[in-house]
Amino acid sequence: xxxxxxxxxxxxxxxxxxxxxxxxxxxxxxxxxxxxxxxxxxxxxxxxxxxxxxxxxxxxxxxxxxxxxxxxxxxxxxxxxxxxxxxxxxxxxxxxxxxxxxxxxxxxxxxxxxxxxxxxxxxxxxxxxxxxxxxxxxxxxxxxxxxxxxxxxxxxxxxxxxxxxxxxxxxxxxxxxxxxxxxxxxxxxxxxxxx
Amino acid sequence: xxxxxxxxxxxxxxxxxxxxxxxxxxxxxxxxxxxxxxxxxxxxxxxxxxxxxxxxxxxxxxxxxxxxxxxxxxxxxxxxxxxxxxxxxxxxxxxxxxxxxxxxxxxxxxxxxxxxxxxxxxxxxxxxxxxxxxxxxxxxxxxxxxxxxxxxxxxxxxxxxxxxxxxxxxxxxxxxxxxxxxxxxxxxxxxxxxxxxxxxxxxxxxxxxxxxxxxxxxxxxxxxxxxxxxxxxxxxxxxxxxxxxxxxxxxxxxxxxxxxxxxxxxxxxxxxxxxxxxxxxxxxxxxxxxxxxxxxxxxxxxxxxxx
Numbered sequence: 052x053x054x055x056x057x058x059x060x061x062x063x064x065x066x067x068x069x070x071x072x073x074x075x076x077x078x079x080x081x082x083x084x085x086x087x088x089x090x091x092x093x094x095x096x097x098x099x100x101x102x103x104x105x106x107x108x109x110x111x112x113x114x115x116x117x118x119x120x121x122x123x124x125x126x127x128x129x130x131x132x133x134x135x136x137x138x139x140x141x142x143x144x145x146x147x148x149x150x151x152x153x154x155x156x157x158x159x160x161x162x163x164x165x166x167x168x169x170x171x172x173x174x175x176x177x178x179x180x181x182x183x184x185x186x187x188x189x190x191x192x193x194x195x196x197x198x199x200x201x202x203x204x205x206x207x208x209x210x211x212x213x214x215x216x217x218x219x220x221x222x223x224x225x226x227x228x229x230x231x232x233x234x235x236x237x238x239x240x241x242x243x244x245x246x
Numbered sequence: 247x248x249x250x251x252x253x254x255x256x257x258x259x260x261x262x263x264x265x266x267x268x269x270x271x272x273x274x275x276x277x278x279x280x281x282x283x284x285x286x287x288x289x290x291x292x293x294x295x296x297x298x299x300x301x302x303x304x305x306x307x308x309x310x311x312x313x314x315x316x317x318x319x320x321x322x323x324x325x326x327x328x329x330x331x332x333x334x335x336x337x338x339x340x341x342x343x344x345x346x347x348x349x350x351x352x353x354x355x356x357x358x359x360x361x362x363x364x365x366x367x368x369x370x371x372x373x374x375x376x377x378x379x380x381x382x383x384x385x386x387x388x389x390x391x392x393x394x395x396x397x398x399x400x401x402x403x404x405x406x407x408x409x410x411x412x413x414x415x416x417x418x419x420x421x422x423x424x425x426x427x428x429x430x431x432x433x434x435x436x437x438x439x440x441x442x443x444x445x446x447x448x449x450x451x452x453x454x455x456x457x458x459x460x461x462x463x464x465x466x467x468x469x470x471x472x473x474x475x476x477x478x479x480x481x482x483x484x485x486x487x488x489x490x491x492x493x494x495x496x497x498x499x500x501x502x503x504x505x506x507x508x509x510x511x512x513x514x515x516x517x518x519x520x521x522x523x524x525x526x527x528x529x530x531x532x533x534x535x536x537x538x539x540x541x542x543x544x545x546x547x548x549x550x551x552x553x
Contacts, residue, residue, distance in 0.1 A: 058276055059269040060404040060471030064478055065348050099346070101481045103550050134335075135342055136389050136482075173481060175345055196348040211334050236350055239341040242334065 064172040068198030072159055074229040075179055079151040086224050088189055091180035092149035093246040096161050099173040100138040109168040113161055120160050124153040141246055180246045199232035211242050272467040279460045283416040286453045304419040312369050312411055325355045325377050339392050343399055347479055352376050352402055362493045364394050366401040374402040386489050393476055393486030400475025406468050417457035423450040465531040473538055483545040494535050
């Protein structure tokens with residue numbers, strides 16, 4: 052943000068950073084083999100939905116594209132809106148055959164068609180779900196604005212608490228294999244993840 | 247799979263048009279302020295040594311204002327910081343907006359008053375805080391609250407506290423000199439010195455009055471810019487418009503005791519806590535509601551692709 056932008060009070064919403072989404076499709080191998088953290092077979096992409104006819108038709112095209120791309124692997128797509136008004140597009144592998152690669156390809160197809168339509172600035176994040184040895188959910192969140200990943204582990208129970216200790220352990224375990232958000236205060240929680 | 251490859255060469259679509267007019271007016275206002283201040287400093291130096299002491303005092307005051315005023319104001323208004331456990335919804339909204347704006351998360355605070363309002367404070371993005379009153383949390387829908395919080399975060403992104411504090415530096419200096427001189431002025435020295443002092447006082451008064459009008463004008467432009475920033479950030483201009491209608495309606499009906507409690511630092515509230523109708527537009531630090539709604543309506547039209 053330059054001096055002129057400060058003086059005139061002007062700012063734009065950032066477009067997505069260079070894409071490092073596919074880091075997950077290599078990093079998960081280490082997670083699975085060395086740290087007993089298995090893919091849960093689902094991932095989601097979160098974005099602001101604009102109430103315009105152009106955006107709605109973009110979404111419709113996009114769902115067709117993802118369904119077509121996922122046709123071979125059997126990945127299914129569903130959408131829902133959360134209480135903050137953000138749209139979640141949820142991709143699920145067929146039962147019993149979780150594939151992080153398929154999910155990453157699907158998520159990339161969604162973000163790709165949103166960007167192609169010129170709405171890249173509306174992308175918030177992508178979430179990949181994993182399950183650890185104690186059957187607890189572990190999420191990896193990809194921040195589109197910054198092109199960084201970070202782990203998010205909600206503590207058991209309904210309270211909105213996160214297990215920061217576990218998250219930091221995860222960072223140490225796979226930090227060398229994927230671009231992890233360096234600023235801890237930007238590990239924003241995402242409560243009520245529907246996957 | 248071929249899908250991933252063909253996105254590289256797409257031109258960026260603009261959801262919102264440019265706001266060249268607003269930017270030009272803001273730069274003109276800043277230019278006029280700068281010109282005024284340059285003349286003022288010239289007169290001070292021409293008047294001689296006494297002025298430099300005042301400048302030093304003013305710089306100290308400015309630093310105090312930059313580094314301490316938000317804490318003072320927050321203490322005076324009964325602002326308390328809230329944790330994500332206490333206000334999960336408010337924190338959730340701000341978390342998402344911070345991701346969207348690529349902004350470090352500011353402190354999140356609440357004032358326990360039924361008057362619906364919100365404000366942003368802090369001289370930098372790192373030390374920023376956003377505050378909502380209990381009244382606004384209870385009154386607005388999540389989408390409207392998001393619009394208001396995006397407006398406050400836009401103040402943080404635009405560094406409005408810093409810009410306004412610096413812009414009003416010489417105005418404070420002029421008002422100080424005018425008051426100081428009225429207190430101690432006259433009664434000593436020869437005729438020539440006395441005449442110089444009178445000139446400095448007169449110039450100070452003029453600078454104060456003119457800069458007051460210019461600062462208010464600048465403040466209104468910053469509000470328009472923050473409204474626009476909110477619309478760009480959330481993609482929902484009409485949600486903010488709806489929130490503004492609700493808040494302003496409630497503020498006009500609210501009892502005046504509560505209004506007075508939050509008097510004094512209205513520049514960064516989303517709607518100033520006062521009866522606005524008695525004030526002339528020229529002196530108001532917020533634009534009239536109708537103009538803000540019209541600007542948001544234009545943004546919504548641009549978004550819908552009909553303008």
